[in-house]
Amino acid sequence: MPEQESTVVEPEEAVVVQEHAVAEPKPTVAVQQSILFEPKMAVVAESGMTVDTKFTRIDEAEDPDPPFTMTLRRDSGRRIGLDGYCPVSLSTESKWVRGEAEFQYEYQRVSYSLSSAKELKSFIADPEKYIPYLHGCDPVALGNDNRVQIGAIELGAAYGKRVYFFASERNRAAFLKAPQRFSAERNTVANTQ
Numbered sequence: 001m002p003e004q005e006s007t008v009v010e011p012e013e014a015v016v017v018q019e020h021a022v023a024e025p026k027p028t029v030a031v032q033q034s035i036l037f038e039p040k041m042a043v044v045a046e047s048g049m050t051v052d053t054k055f056t057r058i059d060e061a062e063d064p065d066p067p068f069t070m071t072l073r074r075d076s077g078r079r080i081g082l083d084g085y086c087p088v089s090l091s092t093e094s095k096w097v098r099g100e101a102e103f104q105y106e107y108q109r110v111s112y113s114l115s116s117a118k119e120l121k122s123f124i125a126d127p128e129k130y131i132p133y134l135h136g137c138d139p140v141a142l143g144n145d146n147r148v149q150i151g152a153i154e155l156g157a158a159y160g161k162r163v164y165f166f167a168s169e170r171n172r173a174a175f176l177k178a179p180q181r182f183s184a185e186r187n188t189v190a191n192t193q
Contacts, residue, residue: 068152071136071165072110081110083153087130088119090163110135132156132163139164139182140171160185 073080081087082099089097099113103120106112107127114120123130132151133139141149151165155172158164159179166172175182 068154070150071132071153072150078106079110081112081135082132084113085153086115086119087112087132087163088123089115090132091130091161094158107131108135129161132165133184136165138167138171140174141167143182144174159183 069083071082073083082090084099086097086099089095097115099115101113103114103117104111105114105120105123105127107123110131112123112127112131114123134142136151136153138149138151141147149167151167153165155166155169156163157166157172157176157179159175160183162184164175164179164182166175
């Protein structure tokens, strides 16, 4: 097979997926019956920006086909973002840290749980910096089908300064192939013109 023209940082058992090299995930940390996958690599997309693929999390690893965990859920009539995980830890450290009930903040009718008072203060100062794009709804479903679909925590990626989630593996693959088409940066530019 001819070599693809993708730039890859620290590849680990790379496989070629639609002109982009993607690492096979290796379990690295066990957390409360969950396994976090952190492939030590990034893909440089056609736009020249790096797409970080290390946000994949699979619950109940023994189950060969685990159910997906939605990024938004309802609990007692409230919308809970990121299934109660801390958006500041995810955005700044790429870590899934469970938020605490005492450090909750509602932004745009979605309640986010933060893991500490310091992270709550950071979040209140600039929520847009930390929340997932579209509060975790799938940008590919919105862009291609004009449909709002809640993304799955297991199907995430970081691009630019934002975290994105997808409702299907097909949509995640489409994003990884051309992230600039669905990104917050593109939509920001389009809205200012």
